[in-house]
Amino acid sequence: MDRIDRKLLKLLQEDASRTNADLAAEVGLSPSSCLRRIRRLKSVGVIDRVVALLDPAKAGRGMKAIVTVELERHGEQHMRRFLEVAAMEPVVVQAYSVSGSTDAVLMLRLMDMDEFDTLCERLFRDRTNVARYYTMFVIRTAKETTAIPL
Amino acid sequence: MDRIDRKLLKLLQEDASRTNADLAAEVGLSPSSCLRRIRRLKSVGVIDRVVALLDPAKAGRGMKAIVTVELERHGEQHMRRFLEVAAMEPVVVQAYSVSGSTDAVLMLRLMDMDEFDTLCERLFRDRTNVARYYTMFVIRTAKETTAIPL
DNA sequence: ACCCAGTCTGCAATTTTATTGCACAAATCC
DNA sequence: GGATTTGTGCAATAAAATTGCAGACTGGGT
Structure with a gap:
C-alpha cells in the first residue's frame, strides 16, 4: 500500500470506467504494472466491487x-x-x-x-x-x- | 425505459465490471444492442458514473x-x-x-x-x-x- | 559492501472486449 | 396503411485487457 496504490484507489473511487492505459499514464506506470496493482487491490479486498451510480431523480427516487x-x-x-x-x-x-x-x-x-x-x-x-x-x-x-x- | 433498461440498471448497480457480452446474454440481447442501451443510459444521465467501492475496514476507515x-x-x-x-x-x-x-x-x-x-x-x-x-x-x-x- | 531471494517493472505478443457500419425488423405517428 | 423513427443483429474493425518474459529494484543476512 504505497503512494501509487493510494492514488489508484482515489482515481478509481471517482471514476472506475477509465481505461487501464489512461490510469497507468496518470500514476506514471506501464499499463501492465498498473493492471497488476489494481488486480491485487481487488484480490485482497481493498476494492470490494465496482458499481454504477444512478441519478436518483432520473431514476424516479428523488x-x-x-x-x-x-x-x-x-x-x-x-x-x-x-x-x-x-x-x-x-x-x-x-x-x-x-x-x-x-x-x-x-x-x-x-x-x-x-x-x-x-x-x-x-x-x-x-x-x-x-x-x-x-x-x-x-x-x-x-x-x-x-x-x-x- | 422499458423492462430491459431496468434490468440492465439493476445488474450494473450490483456489478459494473461485467463484460458487455455477459450482460447482453443475461438480458437476452445482442452485445451491440446492449452496449447502445447502456451508452444511452449514460448519455441521458440515468447512469451518473461508475465507481469502485472500497472495503472501509481494509481502507483503514472502519x-x-x-x-x-x-x-x-x-x-x-x-x-x-x-x-x-x-x-x-x-x-x-x-x-x-x-x-x-x-x-x-x-x-x-x-x-x-x-x-x-x-x-x-x-x-x-x-x-x-x-x-x-x-x-x-x-x-x-x-x-x-x-x-x-x- | 556484497549477494541472494522475492517483488516489481516495462515491453511486446496474444487474447478478449468494445465499437461501428449496415441492412433489416418493430414500433409510432399521421 | 404508409412513412418515419427507433431499435436490433451480424460481421468487420478498433481498442483494451491480459500474459510471458527478461531485466531492475528492494530488503535481509553475512
Whole structure:
C-alpha cells in the first residue's frame, strides 16, 4: 500500500470506467504494472466491487429520508430482528444500529410520500417493537460521496 | 425505459465490471444492442458514473458516525455556509439539510476517535454557529447499498 | 559492501472486449 | 396503411485487457 496504490484507489473511487492505459499514464506506470496493482487491490479486498451510480431523480427516487428508531424492548435479539426486517425493504438503502438514545437509523430512497406511508405502516405499526420513530426528510444534499478518504 | 433498461440498471448497480457480452446474454440481447442501451443510459444521465467501492475496514476507515446538528442562527444563508464548510472535510461523506427539529445531518467515515475529536474541534467549536450536535456511532451495519430500487 | 531471494517493472505478443457500419425488423405517428 | 423513427443483429474493425518474459529494484543476512 504505497503512494501509487493510494492514488489508484482515489482515481478509481471517482471514476472506475477509465481505461487501464489512461490510469497507468496518470500514476506514471506501464499499463501492465498498473493492471497488476489494481488486480491485487481487488484480490485482497481493498476494492470490494465496482458499481454504477444512478441519478436518483432520473431514476424516479428523488426523495430521501433519514429515520431514527427507538425500540420498545431492547437487547441484541430484538435489535437484530428489527434490522433484518428493515433491510429486506428495497427502499431502505442503509440500516444501522447505533449508540446513543436512539437504537437504529435508516436511510430511505423514496418515490413519494405514499411510499413512505406504506413503509411506515409495515415497519413501525403496532406489534413491531418500535416505541417511536423520528423522520427527517432531506431538503438539500450538500455532499454525498462513496469515496473513502485515504 | 422499458423492462430491459431496468434490468440492465439493476445488474450494473450490483456489478459494473461485467463484460458487455455477459450482460447482453443475461438480458437476452445482442452485445451491440446492449452496449447502445447502456451508452444511452449514460448519455441521458440515468447512469451518473461508475465507481469502485472500497472495503472501509481494509481502507483503514472502519469507524462510522452519524451526527445531527442544530444551528444557533437559522435561515438559508447560515445553513448554506455550515454545509459548505462541512462538505469540505474529507471524512464527511454525506451532508444534508433536513426537515424537523435538527437542521443538518452528517455521515462520517473515521479512522479513530482522535480524528472524530479534531473534526468536532473544527466544525462545532465556538463561533461556528452550531448550537448543539448529537453523535450516534454506528455499532452494526445491517445494510448499506448504493443501488436505487427500480 | 556484497549477494541472494522475492517483488516489481516495462515491453511486446496474444487474447478478449468494445465499437461501428449496415441492412433489416418493430414500433409510432399521421 | 404508409412513412418515419427507433431499435436490433451480424460481421468487420478498433481498442483494451491480459500474459510471458527478461531485466531492475528492494530488503535481509553475512
